[in-house]
Amino acid sequence: TPLAFLLTGSSWLGISFLLGIALIIGLVHGTPLPRWLRPLHVHGAMVGGILQVAIGTLLVSFARESEHKDMYSKSRSLLFMTWNGATAALLLGLGLGNMTIVGVAGLVLTAPLLSLSRTAWTHLGKAAGGGMHRMAFAALLGGLAAGIAMAFRLTGGYYAHARLAHIHLIVL
Numbered sequence: 001t002p003l004a005f006l007l008t009g010s011s012w013l014g015i016s017f018l019l020g021i022a023l024i025i026g027l028v029h030g031t032p033l034p035r036w037l038r039p040l041h042v043h044g045a046m047v048g049g050i051l052q053v054a055i056g057t058l059l060v061s062f063a064r065e066s067e068h069k070d071m072y073s074k075s076r077s078l079l080f081m082t083w084n085g086a087t088a089a090l091l092l093g094l095g096l097g098n099m100t101i102v103g104v105a106g107l108v109l110t111a112p113l114l115s116l117s118r119t120a121w122t123h124l125g126k127a128a129g130g131g132m133h134r135m136a137f138a139a140l141l142g143g144l145a146a147g148i149a150m151a152f153r154l155t156g157g158y159y160a161h162a163r164l165a166h167i168h169l170i171v172l
């Protein structure tokens with residue numbers, strides 16, 4: 001349900017927050033933790049946390065606009081399991097340094113967003129500030145595409161540009 005997305009996203013944020021605090025404490029005390037934990041912290045917070053909370057919020061918004069009274073309790077188990085499984089795979093790939101796993105996980109993460117895209121695009125257009133919401137959704141898809149291209153090494157000599165696009169489009 002939308003509530004499961006919100007609660008699970010908040011849990012991912014909490015875990016990523018604790019990892020971030022551990023990284024800072026280690027850095028301040030002169031015993032930094034391994035470098036591979038930083039991407040876990042960032043991607044856990046952004047993908048597992050913030051994006052999942054955004055999906056949950058979007059589902060709540062769909063439920064509010066719907067004429068069906070049971071939309072709040074409508075199960076989206078496949079979407080939920082796909083999102084969280086792909087997020088876990090993404091973090092595993094980053095931890096292992098295996099960019100193939102990261103790229104495949106990125107492709108799998110794109111599927112739930114694309115499954116919501118038509119409804120979200122229509123719904124976001126009706127909302128106040130709909131144009132900005134649509135631009136943010138398009139930027140998210142562009143940022144995911146840049147991240148997938150980096151993982152599969154499709155960027156050629158433009159890796160730094162792709163990294164900047166990945167970071168800035170997703171944060172937008």
